[in-house]
Amino acid sequence: MPLQQLLADLLGDIPKPAILWQALAIVVCVAAGWGLGRLIHRSWLENHQHTGLIGLGMGSFGRVLSPLLMVAFLLVTRAAMADHRSVHLLDVAVPLASSLAVIRTFFYLLRRVFARRGQLGEALQTFEKIFALIVWLGVALHITGVLPDVLSFFESKYLPIGKYKLKLSDMVEGIVSIVVLLMLALWAGAALEERLMRVDRMHSSLKVVLARMSRAVLILVAVLFSLSLAGLDLTVLSVFGGALGVGLGLGMQRIASNYVSGFIILLERSLTIGDPVTIDKYSGRVVRINTRYTVLRGADGTQTLLPNEMLITGVVQNQSTFNRNVRATTRLIVSYDSDLAIVMPLLEAQPRGVARVLEAPAPNVLLNAFGADGYELEVGFWLADPENGQGGPISDVNQKIYALVQAGTIKLGYPSMDTRLLDAHIASVVARTPSQA
Structure with a gap:
């Protein structure tokens, strides 16, 4: 040998x-x-x-x-x-x-x-x-x-599968062909996605949906072609297709709904990568749209994975669709002794010059209510980059208002109680009480 x-x-x-x-x-x-x-x-x-x-x-x-x-x-x-x-x-x-x-x-x-x-x-x-x-x-x-x-x-050697016998060499050939063709399909999908992302005239959502669909089609064709090369009758897949349909109807409803919702979002272009949005209690910028979920990056850097079904069935606030400007507010109560003709223009000038605050639309001050402790005022100003959060500008404006309070220019309202009725009641009780000799 x-x-x-x-x-x-x-x-x-x-x-x-x-x-x-x-x-x-x-x-x-x-x-x-x-x-x-x-x-x-x-x-x-x-x-x-x-x-x-x-x-x-x-x-x-x-x-x-x-x-x-x-x-x-x-x-x-x-x-x-x-x-x-x-x-x-x-x-x-x-x-x-x-x-x-x-x-x-x-x-x-x-x-x-x-x-x-x-x-x-x-x-x-x-x-x-x-x-x-x-x-x-x-x-x-x-x-x-x-x-x-x-x-x-x-x-x-033959491998018995039910009433059929599968030759061991055919099984090995099928496994090898599936692995090789799947790798080729993934490579081709990655190359196509890279080329699509370089096209400037195409919408970003359309690029993503074409890349996802092309990769899915390539993988499906690779699997079917490799099975046919291995000599497997593709009609046996009808049983698998029926089982998959039953599974989607019973236990995979939400998963299927999320996948369908993902393709609807990409095709409708209602959301695109980079949009600042608010969904339920989550706010941030869209950084990735997958077929099952969407990734939202908040102003503090945290990432939230939202099922695509929420974006279809829920209310979505998209600040970038028509106008990206967002109004931020801070509220305070000033004393009834204050002159609003002086205080309101003074408060209106405080947001000017703060980083990220727009000059147009201009900041404004509203008299919301006459409270128990004083005038309830609202200082409003506009931001052009809501994806970066509102906490920084609001804090800067509050610090400027605090400096006016410390200087005595603005007097804040404090909780107070009218005690005149209580004093009169106490005086009458004391008058009726006999003095202790």
């Missing part, structure tokens, strides 16, 4: 100096390929501009230049040593190094085109490690000659 022959050849080379020469040659080839690749890549980047098609191509090719040089050096060394020494160890090293070079080249190009950053790039790196392990395992089986036996084993 090839495995026994390979082991016998390697064991036969161990007592001989040939095994040491081969090991030394492998170490030298690996070091030379890695060092020369790094040197060429660094020299090109230092002496050439990183623009243009040639610069982009060299920048990409430099990443995989080292493993390719390792393979080239190993091939030249094996050819040079074949006439004089045994090269069994090099026969093992060459295909392993070649598979490494192929994997590095293939996955780097995919990552460069589709997933250069983000969560998809991390998922691609994980998939690269798994795929590299599978390829290396296949190369090892091929070198040892065990690969035909493994393939025949998978071809001869």
